[in-house]
Amino acid sequence: MPDRAPLPPLVPLNNDTLERLLQAIPFARLLGIGATTGDDGKIVARMPYADHLIGNPRLPALHGGTIGAFLEMTAIAQLLADMAGPGMPKTIDITIDYLRSGRPRDTFARAIVAKHGRRVANVRVEAWQDDPTRPIATAHGHFMLPETPDAAPEA
Structure with missing residues (x-):
């Protein structure tokens, strides 16, 4: 087996590196997604309103x-903030519950990592607009975590 390239050094995920990471994802750029990290290490993501995000112009x-993609990217951003090593989590499955119509205004989301195992993480995400206690959608997903160099192979 050929030697693997050395892993890049770990870069702490702060507000600047998080924003650069999101800007490197074309779909996140299209949706305008940004995020900040609080002192508690929790991510609050923001999808600013834009006309091209409207799906039903009659309501509007x-x-x-767009809401589902926003929830999934928020979960991945939180996992990246929590991870100790390099790599990108991969979505295994995600279930979205749409609770009410998302109106033409900015949307926010926060993820809670319910279980962060060695190989798989379980994440819940809520999106809201005006009031965090009135979510417009929630998500529940499972994500495969990148292998860490010191992890023993499973039998």
Whole structure:
């Protein structure tokens, strides 16, 4: 087996590196997604309103796909903030519950990592607009975590 390239040094995920990471994802750029990290290490993501995010112009309401993608990217950003090593979590599955129409205004989200194992993480995410106690959508997902160099192979 050929030698692997050395892993890049770890870069702490602060507000600047988080913003650069999100800007490197074309779909996140299209949606305008940004995020900040609080002192508690929790991510608060923001998807600013834009006309191209509307799915139903009669209501008007945000497209469900944009809300779902926003929730998934928020979960991944939180996992990246929690990880001790390099790599990108990969979505195994995600379930979105749409609770009410997303109106034409900025949308926010916060993820809670319910279980962070060695190989898989379980994450819940809530998105809201005006009031965090009135979410417009929630998500529950499982994510495969990158292998850490010191992890023993599973039999």
